[in-house]
Every structure is written in structure tokens, then in C-alpha cells.
Amino acid sequence: MSSLLIAWQLKDKNVLIVGGGEVASQRVDSILPTGAHIALLAPSDGLNPRTRCLIDEHSDSITYYDRRFSGPDDLIGADMVLTALDDVDLSRDICNICRTAKIPVNAADIPDACDFYFGSQIRDGPLQIMISTNGNGPKMANIIKERLQKALSGLEGQAITKVGALRALLKIRAPGVGGAVSKRRMKWMSSLCNAWTLEELVLLDDAMMQKLLDVGWENDRIPTFEEVGGRRPEPDYGNPLVPQAIGFIAGALLAFYLLKLGRRKWRSLF
Amino acid sequence: MSSLLIAWQLKDKNVLIVGGGEVASQRVDSILPTGAHIALLAPSDGLNPRTRCLIDEHSDSITYYDRRFSGPDDLIGADMVLTALDDVDLSRDICNICRTAKIPVNAADIPDACDFYFGSQIRDGPLQIMISTNGNGPKMANIIKERLQKALSGLEGQAITKVGALRALLKIRAPGVGGAVSKRRMKWMSSLCNAWTLEELVLLDDAMMQKLLDVGWENDRIPTFEEVGGRRPEPDYGNPLVPQAIGFIAGALLAFYLLKLGRRKWRSLF
Numbered sequence: 001m002s003s004l005l006i007a008w009q010l011k012d013k014n015v016l017i018v019g020g021g022e023v024a025s026q027r028v029d030s031i032l033p034t035g036a037h038i039a040l041l042a043p044s045d046g047l048n049p050r051t052r053c054l055i056d057e058h059s060d061s062i063t064y065y066d067r068r069f070s071g072p073d074d075l076i077g078a079d080m081v082l083t084a085l086d087d088v089d090l091s092r093d094i095c096n097i098c099r100t101a102k103i104p105v106n107a108a109d110i111p112d113a114c115d116f117y118f119g120s121q122i123r124d125g126p127l128q129i130m131i132s133t134n135g136n137g138p139k140m141a142n143i144i145k146e147r148l149q150k151a152l153s154g155l156e157g158q159a160i161t162k163v164g165a166l167r168a169l170l171k172i173r174a175p176g177v178g179g180a181v182s183k184r185r186m187k188w189m190s191s192l193c194n195a196w197t198l199e200e201l202v203l204l205d206d207a208m209m210q211k212l213l214d215v216g217w218e219n220d221r222i223p224t225f226e227e228v229g230g231r232r233p234e235p236d237y238g239n240p241l242v243p244q245a246i247g248f249i250a251g252a253l254l255a256f257y258l259l260k261l262g263r264r265k266w267r268s269l270f
Numbered sequence: 271m272s273s274l275l276i277a278w279q280l281k282d283k284n285v286l287i288v289g290g291g292e293v294a295s296q297r298v299d300s301i302l303p304t305g306a307h308i309a310l311l312a313p314s315d316g317l318n319p320r321t322r323c324l325i326d327e328h329s330d331s332i333t334y335y336d337r338r339f340s341g342p343d344d345l346i347g348a349d350m351v352l353t354a355l356d357d358v359d360l361s362r363d364i365c366n367i368c369r370t371a372k373i374p375v376n377a378a379d380i381p382d383a384c385d386f387y388f389g390s391q392i393r394d395g396p397l398q399i400m401i402s403t404n405g406n407g408p409k410m411a412n413i414i415k416e417r418l419q420k421a422l423s424g425l426e427g428q429a430i431t432k433v434g435a436l437r438a439l440l441k442i443r444a445p446g447v448g449g450a451v452s453k454r455r456m457k458w459m460s461s462l463c464n465a466w467t468l469e470e471l472v473l474l475d476d477a478m479m480q481k482l483l484d485v486g487w488e489n490d491r492i493p494t495f496e497e498v499g500g501r502r503p504e505p506d507y508g509n510p511l512v513p514q515a516i517g518f519i520a521g522a523l524l525a526f527y528l529l530k531l532g533r534r535k536w537r538s539l540f
Binding site: 001002003004005006007008009010011030031033034035085086087088101102103104106109110114115116117118119121123126127128129130131132133134135136137138139140143144147148150151152156159160161163164167177178179182186189190193194 | 271272273274275276277278279280281300301303304305355356357358371372373374376379380384385386387388389391393396397398399400401402403404405406407408409410413414417418420421422426429430431433434437447448449452456459460463464
């Protein structure tokens with residue numbers, strides 16, 4: 001059976017992490033970029049140095065409680081619970097309470113108690129890629145992640161940001177959810193993404209976006225990059241002083257050699 | 271803000287899909303492989319041909335109700351709700367009821383009402399890869415998906431299956447959750463995945479797995495593929511009759527030519 005891979009929204013939600021070891025620090029890493037508020041429950045003598053460091057550095061996002069899990073009341077207000085404990089029985093107990101309270105829960109290293117699993121991730125701005133082996137091999141997920149990373153050009157995140165900005169402008173110009181306008185918007189955006197390269201999308205600026213909508217959207221066609229005023233940056237050859245100096249020296253050496261050769265030839269002639 | 275990408279478990283859970291159009295059919299596609307039971311609510315006159323086809327083909331997984339959404343009672347027992355409706359107000363109403371009942375909900379085309387988003391997916395056996403642009407461009411997710419697909423060798427799914435089987439055997443030999451044994455297992459499996467190629471992992475069979483555990487795990491080292499009896503398949507050159515026939519003809523022609531040449535030489539000698 002496979003999982004349903006989804007992008008869960010946690011902005012302004014409350015996430016409770018029970019435990020303070022290495023896995024807990026990885027959970028904090030996963031949750032911090034989502035904009036959730038984290039409550040971390042662990043006795044300070046069991047805190048991993050990295051977890052302690054994260055708590056100190058992100059005190060605006062993390063509230064730390066220096067104590068053990070004490071019962072169902074600890075879960076009040078939580079929108080998601082992550083346990084990272086060595087105590088398997090306690091972890092299972094917490095999962096059961098969560099299930100009754102309908103709070104999504106993940107228990108590290110106890111797959112059958114989890115509502116959801118984590119996976120390897122690639123992030124590049126608004127782009128997020130998750131690799132899951134459905135619990136068959138976390139290391140394999142990492143190996144595949146590295147392979148996929150090499151296949152990305154590094155421009156994807158920036159291109160998506162520009163496409164998102166253009167899409168927002170288009171929604172202002174042609175508003176409405178669902179129905180014909182929604183379909184036309186989707187089709188036009190899709191054609192643009194197909195027609196333009198990643199490099200061209202990255203170079204989109206405000207003026208070009210306006211022109212794209214004026215010339216393209218209004219006439220239901222996809223203008224080229226050049227048509228909306230797109231200009232590729234001049235190739236950058238770096239500091240010109242070094243090649244200049246090399247050229248100067250080479251020229252001087254050649255002149256010197258020719259002069260010498262010339263003199264000898266003259267000598268041989270006369 | 272970015273999402274938390276997770277692999278949600280739906281085996282034997284109840285998923286309610288409200289709507290029967292094209293998006294509803296895509297939702298059914300996403301949910302079917304998870305082993306969930308699907309309830310689909312939509313008047314039959316609004317059913318998309320593909321949705322109708324899926325309902326007919328997967329009657330063991332999908333229960334179809336030929337009617338509109340009628341109120342909170344429709345959500346009783348649901349573990350997840352997906353709306354795929356043109357009626358934005360109704361979609362928002364359903365989302366609100368879900369939120370009160372703490373049922374995770376996704377409303378197609380209304381991002382701010384969703385607990386989670388879908389993304390582009392790659393599947394290969396136990397391997398699942400999700401590409402999310404955090405709502406900035408579904409088409410860009412597709413373009414990146416195609417690029418990533420090309421970077422995969424096609425052996426990843428099979429290799430993960432073999433690694434999962436070996437891991438299960440190792441857990442029987444060295445049981446226990448958490449603590450030192452868990453860490454040693456993880457480290458050994460991880461070293462194996464690093465040392466062996468995908469091709470070698472795919473060729474793992476039962477006997478090799480046993481030998482790997484006997485020789486490798488027990489002595490805390492990683493044997494080579496050959497050491498545990500691994501054999502790469504002979505390269506397959508296809509049917510040998512054709513090259514044989516070509517060889518025969520070439521041989522005959524050469525003999526014929528040499529004989530002729532020989533005769534001429536003899537003649538020229540005598």
C-alpha cells in the first residue's frame with residue numbers, strides 16, 4: 001500500500017514535539033520553515049546540544065517546557081503531535097490519546113502508530129520535493145535525493161517564484177474561482193511555462209509581466225521572451241585585467257623574438 | 271511559508287470525495303493506491319465519464335452516492351474529505367464543518383480553505399516522489415517532474431523493495447525498537463546502501479540476503495556483491511543463429527576468393 005503524499009499547511013498552527021534528542025532536533029528543522037508555533041516538551045537533562053541550540057535561536061517560534069509528558073492535558077490546543085522518545089510505550093500512549101482527540105500524530109521509529117511519515121526533502125524557495133520509500137529504506141531516499149538534486153539546474157525555485165507572481169497579477173486582472181475563467185487562466189499559464197525556458201522565466205520583471213498580460217493574455221497567445229522586452233544578460237567573462245595582462249606579455253614576447261630573429265636573418269644576409 | 275511534506279497513511283480509512291467532475295476523477299486516482307475506502311457523493315448527471323468509469327471499475331474500493339451533499343451528517347465516519355465542486359460557497363461550508371469536526375480537508379481551487387495541498391507525483395513501486403510549488407504553479411511542478419523522471423534509472427523501486435525485505439529480515443534477527451540495536455541496524459543498512467550499486471541491490475535474492483546477514487551483520491562489516499554469491503546476468507546478445515549465418519557466409523566467401531586467387535597465382539607461376 002502506498003501513502004498519500006501531501007503538502008500540509010501549518011502556518012500559525014500549534015505543533016507539539018515530545019522529546020529532546022537528535023530526532024527531536026530533526027523534527028524542529030522540519031517544522032520551523034512552516035510558520036507553526038512549536039511547543040517542545042523534554043527534561044533539560046535529556047536535551048541534545050542541537051535541540052538546545054535551536055530552542056535558544058528560535059525562541060519566537062519555540063516554547064520550551066522543561067518537563068516530561070504528563071497526560072492528555074498536554075495535548076490541548078495541539079494541531080499536530082510528534083513524539084521523539086526512546087520510551088516506546090509512552091510514545092504509543094501519546095499516539096492513542098491523539099487518535100481519540102483527532103490530532104495527527106507521528107511517532108519516531110514506530111511506523112504502525114503513525115498517521116503520517118516524514119521523508120527526504122529538497123527545498124529551493126517555493127519548490128519542495130519529498131522522497132518517500134514508504135518505510136522501506138530511509139538511506140535509499142537519501143541516495144535518490146542526491147541523484148535528483150544533480151538533475152535540477154538550481155533555477156527552478158526562482159522560476160517558480162516569478163510564475164507565482166505573474167499568476168497573482170493575472171488573478172487580479174481576470175478574477176474568479178472555478179468555471180471558465182479559471183480554466184482559461186490555467187491553460188494560458190500552462191502554455192507560457194511550456195513555451196519559455198527556466199532561464200527566461202527567472203528573468204521576468206514587473207514591466208515584462210505587465211506586457212505579457214497586455215499583449216499575451218488579452219490576445220490569448222504566448223509572446224516570446226524578446227517580444228515583451230526580455231534581454232539575456234551579457235555573458236560574464238570576469239575581470240578583463242588578467243587576460244589583458246596575459247595578452248600584453250604574449251605580444252611583447254613575440255615582438256622581442258621577431259626582432260631577434262630579424263636581426264639574425266639580417267646578419268646572415270649581410 | 272513552506273508546507274510540511276508528509277506521507278499520509280490511509281489504509282482502511284474512509285475518504286469522502288464531494289463532486290464528480292474531472293478533478294474528482296484525479297482525486298480518485300490519488301486515493302485508490304492508498305488502500306482507503308472511498309465514498310463519492312455527486313448527482314449522476316454531473317458525473318464525468320472518467321469518474322463514472324472509475325466507480326464502475328473499482329466498486330470494491332468506491333461507494334457511490336447519487337446525490338448532492340446534504341449536511342454535516344454526510345461527514346460522519348470520514349477520516350479525510352476532498353471537495354471537487356464548482357460551487358465555491360458550498361466547498362467553503364464543507365471545509366468549515368470539517369474543521370470543527372477535525373477532519374483533514376482539501377478544497378480544489380480554494381487554497382486558503384485547505385489543510386493540505388496535492389502536488390505532482392512520481393511512483394515506482396515503494397518509491398514515491400512529490401513535487402510541490404506551494405501553490406505557485408502546478409504546471410511548473412509537472413515540468414520539474416519530467417526532468418526528475420529522466421534522472422531516475424528505473425531500478426530505484428526494485429532496489430528499495432529488496433532493501434525493505436533485507437531490513438525486515440534484519441529486524442527479525444536483531445529485534446527491538448529504539449536504543450543501541452536500532453542505531454546499529456540503521457548504520458549497517460545505511461553502509462550497505464552506500465557500498466552497493468542499485469543494480470546489485472536489485473539482484474539480491476533470499477540466499478544472498480541470508481549470507482549478507484551471516485557474513486556481514488554478524489561480523490559488523492559490508493561484504494561485496496560477489497562475496498555473498500552475487501552474479502551479474504550474462505549480457506544478452508539475442509538469437510545466435512543470425513550471427514552464425516553471417517559468419518558462415520563470410521567464411522564461405524573468403525574461402526571461395528582465396529581458392530580463386532590461389533588458382534590464378536598457380537597459373538601465373540607455371
